[in-house]
Amino acid sequence: MNHTLPFILASQSPRRAQLLTEAGVVFEQRSPPFADPDQPPGHLRGDEAEAYAAALAEQKANSLAELIDGPALILSADTICVDDAGALVGKPRDRAHADVMLRSFIEAEHRVLTGVALLRVGPGEPVMASFADVAVVRFGSLSEQQLDVYLTTDDWRGKAGGYNLFDRQAAGWPITVDGDPATVVGLPMRRLMPMLRGAI
Numbered sequence: 001m002n003h004t005l006p007f008i009l010a011s012q013s014p015r016r017a018q019l020l021t022e023a024g025v026v027f028e029q030r031s032p033p034f035a036d037p038d039q040p041p042g043h044l045r046g047d048e049a050e051a052y053a054a055a056l057a058e059q060k061a062n063s064l065a066e067l068i069d070g071p072a073l074i075l076s077a078d079t080i081c082v083d084d085a086g087a088l089v090g091k092p093r094d095r096a097h098a099d100v101m102l103r104s105f106i107e108a109e110h111r112v113l114t115g116v117a118l119l120r121v122g123p124g125e126p127v128m129a130s131f132a133d134v135a136v137v138r139f140g141s142l143s144e145q146q147l148d149v150y151l152t153t154d155d156w157r158g159k160a161g162g163y164n165l166f167d168r169q170a171a172g173w174p175i176t177v178d179g180d181p182a183t184v185v186g187l188p189m190r191r192l193m194p195m196l197r198g199a200i
Helices: 014-022 046-065 095-105 144-153 165-170 181-185 189-199
Strands: 007-009 072-082 109-121 127-139 175-178
Touching (some): 046 109, 046 127, 127 181, 165 181
Antiparallel strands (some): 072 109, 109 127
């Protein structure tokens, strides 16, 4: 997919880049100055959690826009999890924290929210569109060995909830998704692509 405006993914996530590449989108990657907190605040109701995820994405886009000279289209995103008790779950601090996160998901449902912001800058006033998409994820049973082997790899680092959906499914973990699987990975492509087609 070619476009006239420079299209920038405000993220160094290889997973988000892969989703866009597989969709045929031409883009460049840049890191936004805004660093979202690894641990989101406590408990939020469903609509509040969605608004929080979208707001984080907007802050990322706005922070990168300040560094760009000239017209561009900026895409940013932020992913958080909400456990079955309603607590927001971010990225693990360390292996022990990842272990606790993953165990809380076993034989339970949790929600994954990805907030997305699409910001067009120059000429004229910036134009921002944002939303949050939600997918419901259910883990089946995992053995101690499966958990231990995974935690030893350090693949949990930098991932909301401590896991990547596609990697864990490929490894045979019993995980099902109600909604867009790409939302769990970091970009809700089902909702995003129609927006991109109209913007680039």
